[in-house]
Amino acid sequence: MNAPDTETLRRTPLHALHLELGGKMVPFAGYDMPVQYPTGILKEHLHTREQAGLFDVSHMGQRFLVGIDDAAVARALEAFTPGDFQSLGRGRIRYSLLLNESGGIVDDFMTTRSHDPDEDGRFFLVVNAGRKAVDDVFIRERLPSNVTLEKAVDRALIALQGPMAETVMARHCPPAAALSFMSATVADIDGVSCRISRSGYTGEDGYEISIPASDAERITRLLLAEKEVLPIGLGARDSLRLEAGLSLYGHEIDEGTSPVEADLTWVIGKRRKMERNFPGATRIMDELLSGPSRKRVGILPDGKAPAREGTEIVNGNGQRIGIVTSGGFGPSAGGPIAMGYVESAFAQDGSEIALMVRGTPRAAKVVPLPFIAHRYKR
Amino acid sequence: MSEIRFTDQHEWVRVENGVGTVGITKYAADSLGDVVYVELPSAGKKLNPGGEAAVVESVKAASEVYSPVAGEVIEANQVIADEPAQVNADPEGEGWFFRLRVSDMGALSKLMTNDQYKEFLKGL
Structure with missing residues (x-):
């Protein structure tokens, strides 16, 4: 069994x-x-x-990053993320990435700086369920002695x-x-x-x-x-x-994927870009300048057949140019949708590609993300 | 005179005058959840017993539908191609997948009867 x-x-x-x-x-x-x-x-x-x-x-990891004050915690966070946490306002949340030394994504997570001045020096983190154990070790190895990571029990x-x-x-x-x-x-x-x-x-x-x-x-x-x-x-x-075109850890992003390939360059703070002092900055800044070799894109299959995760993406000559990382049926989109990685030459909107579904190439197009417009209350 | 038989892969086949109508059982349709796409065999395609005949996809995943018996496809159900939700609504009726000319009628007796299939489900 x-x-x-x-x-x-x-x-x-x-x-x-x-x-x-x-x-x-x-x-x-x-x-x-x-x-x-x-x-x-x-x-x-x-x-x-x-x-x-x-x-x-509730399976996701709830954590507190605790230091002497918010500035100390923000500085500590910046050692292993590309975000500008020093400019994060009270009561504000920021999406960010844990980056390894080669610029690969260890996890994506949410950080909140407390609205309450009495909670100065206490940032709230939510990390992926499947990455909790890895993240805890990764973060603790990179914290200065006066900042600690605590589980919200x-x-x-x-x-x-x-x-x-x-x-x-x-x-x-x-x-x-x-x-x-x-x-x-x-x-x-x-x-x-x-x-x-x-x-x-x-x-x-x-x-x-x-x-x-x-x-x-x-x-x-x-x-x-x-x-x-x-x-x-x-x-x-x-x-x-x-x-919504949002990346899921283990599918669109993993330790071998950089924020530029994943089309998540917006998580890199402007100040951090100028300082070039985040993990993997050499690779990431180079990719920003010259473009990555592959890129995450939205994919719209022409017909009704969904293309699932792992589906090969080919060009008009049948040569492999990428892979589907998430795919299925979009109930609000009313048809099949997917995300995946393609070689940069095929990453522009409208680019014609084919998906190898059950051994048969099926026409598809690269489309802008998201498939359904976000409706956040700004 | 028609008889309906079942496979352990949760397909059903109803045979009348040598023509078998094939679909997936209510148990299979319920387990899959909302069906959003089906891929059906073309007329003329020759199928082997237990061979891949069609594909049924829910929001979550794709599954194969196997032919319960050997035969040549006569017709596919365009209704479920246009409206896959029919598979969930009436899996053992209007939600049939395809019809085939059965080439080995004797093989039918190896498949489960309605009562046997009910017993089989209890064991799952």
């Missing part, structure tokens, strides 16, 4: 609720997680874009995403409605102090809410009781982020 041993899978604080809601559970990054509920991936996806979807993302993390997310949150937590996208605060929901971020990974407006594990199920039920909200599984989470 090669079936995954469910005994060894970890459970989030919402595991029992997933079972009660009829979640179809699958192993994901070492956790037993719902891939979908009885609603089904298609409707879960569309509901999130039309109203609001609630996701359990016994906390759940849920995401409420979609155009009705603000309306729903306003009923339970008025301060949440006042946040702009990529801002955060700490506020009570039904008497429980929660860390509330206006952020997400679906392309929609929404929130990510860190809740003490002991109250997580009650707060989640409170939000699920709202008529606009449905529970959404990992299946729709993946199709939503693919339509």
Whole structure:
């Protein structure tokens, strides 16, 4: 038997609720997680874009980076990321990358500088579930002695995403409605102090809410009781982020991928570019100047057949020019969509390529990302 | 007089006057989830028992559909090509995949009857 041993899978604080809601559970990054509920991936996806979807993302790593003050923590972060954290305002969130010495991406993550001056010297980090252990070692090896990485223990993390997310949150937590996208605060929901971020990974407006594990199920039920909200599984989470053109670790990005290849050069701070003092700066600055040899692009297949991860991309002569890193059906796009890497000569919008699906080349085009326009509340 | 038989890969075949209609079972359709694309065989294609005949794709993944019996394809169901959701809506009726002229009627008896398939599902 090669079936995954469910005994060894970890459970989030919402595991029992997933079972009660009829979640179809699958192993994901070492956790037993719902891939979908009885609603089904298609409707879960569309509901999130039309109203609001609630996701359990408690498997992700919640961390605090702690130092004497915010400036010290910001400086420490800059040793292993390309972001300008010294200019990050109070209560602001920034997406960034952990970079190794050759400019490869060790992980992508969110960082929040607390809104609260009393929390000076305490940045909140959220990292990928599958990279937690690697990240902890990687970060600790690069921290000065006066800055430490601490796990946020016994906390759940849920995401409420979609155009009705603000309306729903306003009923339970008025301060949440006042946040702009990529801002955060700490506020009570039904008497429980929660860390509330206006952020997400679906392309929609929404929130990510860190809740003490002991109250997580009650707060989640409170939000699920709202008529606009449905529970959404990992299946729709993946199709939503693919339509939004967002990279997923282990698919679009990994330790062999640079931010320039991944079309994530915007994460490199202007000051950092001038200082050229981030890991892999030599390679990255060279790629910025002369262009990378391959680039992440959006791909629109001509017909109806989806092209899955691992599908070879070829040119008109049948020569291999790249590979699909995420691909499937976009419920809101109404057809097959994909992302992948192609040689730079084929990376411009409108470039004609072919996808080798089940041994047959099928016509496709390189298209701009995202497939579905982002609707963040700026 | 028609009879319906099932495979352990969750295909069904209903045979009438030497012509078999093939689809996937309700169990298979439910397990796959929302079907978003099907690839069907062309008329004239010769299929072997257990050979790849069609592809069915859900939002998450692609799966093969195997022919339960040997034969030559007569017709593919254009309805599910245009509207793949029909596979979920009526998998053992309007959501059929293709029809073939069965070349080995004797092989049918090796497939599961309705009752046997029900028992087989209980063991999964």
